[in-house]
Amino acid sequence: MQRILITGAAGGMATLLRPRLARAGRVLRLLDIADVPGGGDGAEIVRASITDMAAMQAACAGVDAIVHLGGLSTEHEWAPILDVNIHGTYVTLEAARRAGVKRVILASSNHAIGYVGTQDGEVRADAFPRPDTNYGVSKVAMEALGSMYADRYGLEVVAIRIGSCFEQPKDARMLRTWLSPDDGARLIEACVAAPAPGFRVVWGASNNTRHWVSLDEARALGYAPQDDSERFAAQLQAEQGEPDPASPLMRYVGGAWCSEGWNTAVKEQAKEQTK
Numbered sequence: 001m002q003r004i005l006i007t008g009a010a011g012g013m014a015t016l017l018r019p020r021l022a023r024a025g026r027v028l029r030l031l032d033i034a035d036v037p038g039g040g041d042g043a044e045i046v047r048a049s050i051t052d053m054a055a056m057q058a059a060c061a062g063v064d065a066i067v068h069l070g071g072l073s074t075e076h077e078w079a080p081i082l083d084v085n086i087h088g089t090y091v092t093l094e095a096a097r098r099a100g101v102k103r104v105i106l107a108s109s110n111h112a113i114g115y116v117g118t119q120d121g122e123v124r125a126d127a128f129p130r131p132d133t134n135y136g137v138s139k140v141a142m143e144a145l146g147s148m149y150a151d152r153y154g155l156e157v158v159a160i161r162i163g164s165c166f167e168q169p170k171d172a173r174m175l176r177t178w179l180s181p182d183d184g185a186r187l188i189e190a191c192v193a194a195p196a197p198g199f200r201v202v203w204g205a206s207n208n209t210r211h212w213v214s215l216d217e218a219r220a221l222g223y224a225p226q227d228d229s230e231r232f233a234a235q236l237q238a239e240q241g242e243p244d245p246a247s248p249l250m251r252y253v254g255g256a257w258c259s260e261g262w263n264t265a266v267k268e269q270a271k272e273q274t275k
């Protein structure tokens with residue numbers, strides 16, 4: 001029996017992936033600080049924080065692979081990003097090491113390289129980090145931790161730079177970055193099944209006609225995407241029009257997160273000054 005621990009199991013992605021990853025011969029162990037609804041699929045539910053080493057070690061017992069989705073999935077001030085995303089990823093990897101879990105799949109993000117421009121052709125999965133936010137920095141740290149745990153301790157770690165994993169793309173940028181839930185599950189399956197991946201960084205996107213990112217690295221792991229955001233393009237264009245290619249939304253991989261509204265340090269300072 002294979003057991004997969006999914007952290008952040010109450011979240012949007014896990015909710016989309018859970019039914020797609022459930023199968024005979026596999027137990028899903030679902031961990032979150034929030035309530036995870038039972039699903040009648042025999043899943044094991046664990047209420048714990050990814051920052052709690054003892055709880056994470058217990059949650060890792062008997063686990064073959066971890067899909068680490070837990071954490072803050074948008075921009076926040078530095079302290080919570082440090083605690084939940086950076087320390088929480090350290091605890092997850094260290095608990096995996098202590099419990100003898102062989103493989104960990106990390107939910108990195110396009111925001112790890114958000115300031116990379118979109119005009120210079122397909123962005124490879126080994127593009128050097130250019131994070132756009134505190135959140136983006138936490139994903140760079142996630143990848144660095146994964147690399148260190150692979151090289152030093154022999155864990156097999158695949159970090160997926162996820163684009164936009166939702167039921168449907170929501171705007172022109174997401175036509176470029178969309179990862180359909182079905183392709184998301186296909187990619188996770190490939191990451192779980194790949195023989196001896198060592199440490200890899202791959203892009204998590206569907207086979208989108210208007211793509212920005214390379215799927216070569218994910219395909220090398222065995223990923224065979226089957227969806228294309230293009231079927232939503234006409235409707236989105238009719239509803240929203242064509243965005244200015246010079247706007248941050250379209251100019252950078254990180255989209256609007258590269259715009260002035262996302263100056264978290266400046267906002268944090270202003271908040272301190274009004275205390």
Ligand SMILES: NC(=O)c1ccc[n+]([C@@H]2O[C@H](COP(=O)([O-])OP(=O)(O)OC[C@H]3O[C@@H](n4cnc5c(N)ncnc54)[C@H](O)[C@@H]3O)[C@@H](O)[C@H]2O)c1
Nearest residue numbers: 008010011012013033049050070071073107109162164165
């Ligand atoms: N959805 C996307 O398009 C996308 C894109 C890039 C990266 N990602 C990453 O994928 C992961 C999942 O994304 P999502 O959209 O499902 O996010 P989400 O916010 O919907 O879910 C995150 C889950 O993590 C849980 N969580 C938060 N703090 C925790 C803690 N201390 N201990 C345990 N659980 C905790 C939350 O309760 C929540 O259920 C995140 O790491 C996110 O950064 C998602």
